[in-house]
Amino acid sequence: MRWRGKRQSSNVEDRRGMSGGSGGGGAGLIIKLLPMLFRFLGFKGSAVAVLAIAAFSYFGGGLDGLGSLLGGAGMQSSMSPQKTKTVQQSAEEKELVKFVATVLADTEDSWHTIFKAQGKTYKEPRLVLFRGATQSACGQGQAAMGPFYCPADQKVYIDLSFYNDLKNRYKAPGDFAQAYVLAHEVGHHVQTLMGISGKVRKAKQGLSKIGANKLSVRQELQADCFAGIWAHHAKRSRDLLEQGDVEEALTAASAIGDDRLQQQAQGRITPDSFTHGSSAQRIQWFKTGLTEGSLASCNTF
Numbered sequence: 001m002r003w004r005g006k007r008q009s010s011n012v013e014d015r016r017g018m019s020g021g022s023g024g025g026g027a028g029l030i031i032k033l034l035p036m037l038f039r040f041l042g043f044k045g046s047a048v049a050v051l052a053i054a055a056f057s058y059f060g061g062g063l064d065g066l067g068s069l070l071g072g073a074g075m076q077s078s079m080s081p082q083k084t085k086t087v088q089q090s091a092e093e094k095e096l097v098k099f100v101a102t103v104l105a106d107t108e109d110s111w112h113t114i115f116k117a118q119g120k121t122y123k124e125p126r127l128v129l130f131r132g133a134t135q136s137a138c139g140q141g142q143a144a145m146g147p148f149y150c151p152a153d154q155k156v157y158i159d160l161s162f163y164n165d166l167k168n169r170y171k172a173p174g175d176f177a178q179a180y181v182l183a184h185e186v187g188h189h190v191q192t193l194m195g196i197s198g199k200v201r202k203a204k205q206g207l208s209k210i211g212a213n214k215l216s217v218r219q220e221l222q223a224d225c226f227a228g229i230w231a232h233h234a235k236r237s238r239d240l241l242e243q244g245d246v247e248e249a250l251t252a253a254s255a256i257g258d259d260r261l262q263q264q265a266q267g268r269i270t271p272d273s274f275t276h277g278s279s280a281q282r283i284q285w286f287k288t289g290l291t292e293g294s295l296a297s298c299n300t301f
Contacts, residue, residue, distance in 0.1 A: 001175045002240055008101035009108060013155070015130040017087040096160050096178075100127065103179045106240060107186045110233040114295065115193075125189040126155045127182075147181055149188035151197050156185040170255035174248030176241070180227055180286070181252065187226030191219065210272045217258075218300045220276040221285045224253060225298035228289020236293070246290065253282040 089097075104127050115122035128134065133142050137152035143159035150157065166181065167173040191197045200219050204212040231249065234240040254260065257279025259269045276282070288297055 001179060001245055002242060003099060003102045003106075003175070003179075006102045006238075006240075007105045007109075008098060009105035009124075009127070011104060011108075011124050011126045012097075012101050013126050013128045014087065014097075015128055015134050016089070018130070018134070093160060096163060097129065099175065099178070100129075100158070100160070100182060103182050104186070106234055106238065107183055107230050109238070110230045111186070111190060113233065113237075114229070118295075123154070123193060125149075125186060128155050128157045130157060130159055131161070132159065147185050149185045149192075151188070151192045154189060154192060156182070156189065158182070158185075166252065166255075170252070172248070172252040172255040174245070174251075176245035177248040177252035180231070180249035183227035183230045184223050186230070187223035188219075190226050191223065196222070213273060213275055216275045217277045217281075221281055222298050222300040224277070224282050225285040225289035225300065226295075228286040228291075229293055229295070229298065231286075231290050232293035249286060250283050253286050254279040257282050 108122070108124050111122045128136070130141070131143070133140055134157065135141070136148075136150040136155065136157055138148075138150035141148060141150075141157045143161060146162050146165075147156065147158040149155070162181075163178050166177060188197065191200075196219070200215050204215055207215070227249075231241065231246070256276070258274040258276050259271075259278040262269050262273075271278075277285075285298070285300060291297075
């Protein structure tokens with residue numbers, strides 16, 4: 001990829017020097033259950049809030065934790081205060097930070113253009129860098145989960161050590177393979193902005209696990225297609241791609257297909273449990289977005 005010297009996004013939140021995390025021992029669990037108990041005893045409305053605040057103070061809490069106690073959009077405030085340490089990083093990791101910030105900036109350029117052409121405004125996501133574990137509005141994120149997107153706070157989360165796994169464990173080296181992974185998560189953000197993610201969540205209600213998995217696969221494959229759309233515009237508008245880059249992305253898409261991962265992990269393939277799609281499907285839909293470059297071409301539903 002021809003990424004060096006390009007603009008870097010300012011939407012990067014570096015938590016690699018933070019420690020702490022989710023917090024909450026036995027007392028924390030008790031506190032979270034108190035509002036339900038008060039409602040069960042017949043208290044209503046503001047009385048529940050007052051009693052919860054009093055109980056929270058009694059157990060040694062503070063007002064910063066009330067978001068999760070009383071429900072609603074304040075979920076993130078339930079995190080314990082995190083201590084910031086100086087980030088110790090190798091020259092390779094420092095280069096990776098510049099790389100992901102540059103790729104994120106390029107996805108911003110692409111999606112701003114695409115949304116503007118439709119008379120819409122693109123809202124940029126934030127990229128959170130962390131090590132080991134961190135809190136999101138969707139719960140605690142672990143490095144073992146790999147990169148993920150949280151629609152509740154519209155942030156992409158990544159532990160940069162995943163790229164070592166991508167290269168060594170999944171045998172998918174190369175900077176464009178790394179870019180594809182990030183572009184896929186940004187694709188989920190695009191789905192959120194377009195209302196697709198909300199429709200999928202609603203459609204899953206009442207479905208069997210197999211039915212819900214099928215919808216998840218379609219959503220993931222569309223994110224692959226959206227990653228392909230980004231690659232299309234990065235190549236055509238900014239000449240970002242070099243020879244061999246597309247092959248790197250296809251190798252990565254193949255390496256993290258459900259069938260291949262299941263075969264490696266358990267020695268058998270169970271399609272009904274797929275949540276992201278097979279290797280062939282992931283390759284197909286990334287190539288569709290790359291070739292067509294339009295949202296209309298990515299209707300995996």
